[in-house]
Amino acid sequence: MRVLLTGASSFSGLWFARSLAASGAEVVAPLRGAPGTYAGVRAKRVERLGQIAEIVPDCVFGDEKFLELAGSRAFDALCHHAAQVGDYRSLDFDVTGAVAANTRNFRPVLERMLKGGLKAVVATGSVFEQDEGAGNAPMRAFSPYGLSKGLTWQVLRYWCIALGAPLSKFVIANPFGPYEEPRFGAFLVKTWRAGEVAEVRTPRYLRDNIHVDLLGLTYAKFVREAAASGVGRRFGPCGYLETQGAFAERMGRELAPRLGLEGRVRLMTQTDFSEPLVRLNTDVVDPAAYGWDEAKAWDAMAEAYKQF
Secondary structure (H helix, E strand, O other): OEEEEEOOOOHHHHHHHHHHHHOOOEEEEEOOOOOOOOOHHHHHHHHHHOOOOEEEOOOOOOOHHHHHHHHHOOOOEEEEOOOOOOOOOOOOOOHHHHHHHHOOOHHHHHHHHHHOOOOEEEEEEEOOOOOOOEEOOOOOOOOHHHHHHHHHHHHHHHHHHHHOOOEEEEEEOEEEOOOOOOOHHHHHHHHHHOOOOEEEOOOOOEEEEEEHHHHHHHHHHHHHHHHHHOOOOEEOEOOEEEEHHHHHHHHHHHOHHHHOOOOOEEEOOOOOOOOOOEEEOOEOOOHHHHOOOHHHHHHHHHHHHHOO
16 A cells, blocks of 8 residues: 655654554655754654655645655555644634645645545544534634644545545544654653652643554554545544543653653642633544553653653
């Protein structure tokens, strides 16, 4: 199976590429830039990506080079994972600009790939979109970024229906693990390394945190099944369904001892409820069915943090 995977230099994108390649797929990964032009953790991801996939540099979704790539060979699946992210928490996030970039020339891209025998389009969604996952009403988008993801899906859906392309949606919750951007996990480790207690200011939010390697395994299986069936499907795998306070405590139990740290956590009284209280994915997975080893996943995460 040959897969055209956009967004492969992102955190989850790298793990998607890894799992697809490990399953025997040939992964072609167009990148916005070129290897050597990236910095920080993204540079490390691109280096790893080059070991498992064919990188096509300076190839932005929907531009002329991308159109040429889409029509240059037969692809079994178009995995459209790339999206404009920017400051995804900002209320000033450019929703319409993001949708335009995410869907640029999607119709001609799809037309060219269908001529080559395309069997499936797999779009990545977010549990933070409007009307995704499970949670408290109203099921609004978390942010303008989440809104852009939901609108992007509608544009892709329109053209896939119009052109007869099977469209599937893989919904991501909160992935964590090696090679992620400095977010919650990095905050915890940095605080513990300083010998301090990590304060969790939003401990009551009920969220869905999933190891990124388990997420990648479910993704590779999903893509293969979508391409084999020729029928659109949807899947949103669950991870740890618990409050952010409980998840922080889990990180303290699992990660801190592996790093030789105390891992102390203090749950503060939450006063910020600007986000929905509950938002979770809904498809429970059996890790054993994917050959996933939870202890090894925590070991790998600890090893990654030892390098930073």
